[in-house]
Amino acid sequence: MKARPMVVRHPETPSQTGGPYVHIGLAPAQAGFDIFENNFGNVLTTAETKGERIRLEGRVLDGSGSVVDDALLEIWQANAAGRYAHPGDTQDKEIDPTFRGFGRTGSDFDTGVYTFETIKPGPTPANDGGVQAPHILMLVFARGINIGLHTRVYFDDEAEANAADPILGGIEWKVRRDTLVARRSERDGEVVYTFDVRLQDTPDGGMETVFFDV
Numbered sequence: 697m698k699a700r701p702m703v704v705r706h707p708e709t710p711s712q713t714g715g716p717y718v719h720i721g722l723a724p725a726q727a728g729f730d731i732f733e734n735n736f737g738n739v740l741t742t743a744e745t746k747g748e749r750i751r752l753e754g755r756v757l758d759g760s761g762s763v764v765d766d767a768l769l770e771i772w773q774a775n776a777a778g779r780y781a782h783p784g785d786t787q788d789k790e791i792d793p794t795f796r797g798f799g800r801t802g803s804d805f806d807t808g809v810y811t812f813e814t815i816k817p818g819p820t821p822a823n824d825g826g827v828q829a830p831h832i833l834m835l836v837f838a839r840g841i842n843i844g845l846h847t848r849v850y851f852d853d854e855a856e857a858n859a860a861d862p863i864l865g866g867i868e869w870k871v872r873r874d875t876l877v878a879r880r881s882e883r884d885g886e887v888v889y890t891f892d893v894r895l896q897d898t899p900d901g902g903m904e905t906v907f908f909d910v
Contacts, residue, residue, distance in 0.1 A: 738801035740773075740814040744794040747776025747815030750887045752849065752878065755808050756838060759896030763808030767838040767893075770800045771812055771849075773831075778818030787821065816851065816887075822862045829857035829864070836893055846910040849891050850877045867906060875905045 741749065756767040774780050774797070779789040781797035795815065803810045820828045832849040850858050858864055858877070867873045878889035894905050 736798070736800040738799050738810075738812045740771075740796045740799045740812065742794045745815060746790075746792050746795070747817075748887065750814060750816050750889055752812040752814060752832065752889050752891060753809055754878075754891040754893065756803055756810070756836060756893045757895065757898055757902065758840075759898065761898040761900055761902070763803070764838050764895070765803050765805055765808040767803045767810070767836060768800070769802070769810050769837075769893075770798070770835040770844075771814070772798050772833045772835075773814065774817040774820050776815055776818050778820045778830075780820075789818075819857060824862055826862055827857075827860070829854050829861040831861075831863075834891075834893075836895075838895070841895075845893075845895070846908045847893065847905055848876050848908070849889070851880065851889060852877050853880050871903055872906055875903055 752771070756764040756769070758764055772780075774785075775790075775792040775795045777789040777792070779785050779787050779791060781791070781795065799812050799814065801810055801812060814832075817830045817832060819830055822828045829850055831851075834847050834849055836845045836847065848863065850861070850864065864873050864876065867876075875894070878891035881888050881890065892902075892905075894902050897904050
């Protein structure tokens with residue numbers, strides 16, 4: 697009778713959250729470190745970029761309603777024609793070489809407000825052959841979060857397109873869908889969309905932002 701091989705069980709590696717030092721590796725300039733020759737930033741446009749210029753801003757709030765002032769956020773979006781700056785997007789739509797399509801920034805360490813300078817994206821194809829409403833993909837890192845949280849930013853002045861969007865339509869309750877909609881305003885002649893990210897339901901009645909398993 698052969699002896700059964702010894703099974704060596706290794707303990708699970710302790711999990712680590714996305715902070716508080718995530719800025720040093722991903723946004724060192726904000727943390728005061730001059731590491732990279734070229735840093736990703738919160739400005740996705742140049743003077744020649746086509747489309748409606750917008751500012752996307754907001755705060756990340758924890759379950760107590762407190763502002764997370766050291767969160768890190770990334771966005772990824774199509775250009776004004778609805779095409780992504782990626783070889784996997786083979787649509788017969790115009791490519792805008794002056795638009796990067798990706799941005800990264802942290803919440804302001806003093807105010808907790810994040811900002812992106814970008815353009816309003818065009819509609820993009822859906823997997824079912826339909827059309828997705830204009831939206832921005834967002835990824836959030838923060839202390840206490842083991843993996844980045846994926847969400848989407850839609851626009852409140854795109855009501856008709858939002859109503860037909862297959863992703864929004866798959867969210868049962870309107871109050872939950874509304875957590876993905878940024879509110880438009882104008883400030884000093886600039887178009888501003890405000891989008892707060894709530895990591896959990898907050899005491900003031902704010903509902904947790906919808907996050908996606910990507």
